[in-house]
Amino acid sequence: MRSPDQTLEEILNLAAVHFQVPREKIRPDDDFFKTLGIDSLQTLDLLTKLENHFRVELPDYELQGVSDFRTLANRIRARL
């Protein structure tokens, strides 16, 4: 079982690689729309990457009001 920190770290790494943003520029409480410079279509792409990586299903409506990586990690952990 992953720890909360480990889950968060994997999300940050995955986002950095996929959207080609230096890892050191992404922090857990950042707004991922702003930090990654992504729109809703790219957010769906991120959601798919996360579902595939963690092998979970995360309904997109659970992302309502979620914009920082830490909260996103909590949503994913609830389904691990």
Add this chain to the structure above:
Amino acid sequence: MNQFQGRALSWAVKDGTVELALHREPCNELGSIALEEAGQFADSLAKLASEAHALIIFSSLRAGFSAGADLRELYHLLQTSERDAFLKEVRARVERAHRVINAIDAAPLTTIAAVHGVVFGGGFELALGCDLIIADKTARFCFPELRLGLIPGWGGIPRLKRDLGNAMIRDLLLTGRSLGATKVQQAGLVSQVVAEGEALKVARATAVQLRKFDRHTAAAAKRFIKPIPYEELQREIDIFCELFSRPAVEAGLRQFVDRRDAQPYLPQ
């Protein structure tokens, strides 16, 4: 015509396969231009089918297969037309879309949707008209119409009923959530899930295999196993147009068009 280069889509026959490419930025929103050109494709399909064994529909845009009907164009039309004329135009568009997808559904060749990224609304319905769906891992399937006060209007529900169990259909329709390729494959709708960027290549390889079969037998098998639910499709058009006349739809369209944040394709 066996080759066409349009503003929203293009087609050509290559090695016994018709390839129909969608390429309208930003994500193949299906508006008046796409429907007009798709109508031309439907008119050409009988001749194309005589030269080919398979049809592959794909998007050449990175963002995805298709985001569905062009909601911005519809909203603009709503704002600039008399109400009755607008509703008449909505019905005409829906009927045009049905004519195209029914033609693809009934085509006497094996049809493959090679999809990636966003496969939403009308784009999903176009894929459902095909015999096989080959999806790369980035594909997300969604019927977001309830967010707009609508149901899918281009044949989505009758074709889902043909292909899937009712519980899965309720999940897709009533939650409006998007599902990843793996989940949709588990439900039985997607034939193959492939690596990112590989759907077209795999669809072409599948088309090569299809060429080995007798075309008359393949067409007979398709007619036998894949009946087209014409009565339900007509009923869907009527329900869709009835719902479109309600104020909730205008409010839903306005909300979509007016959103200036990064999230118009995410649930609100």
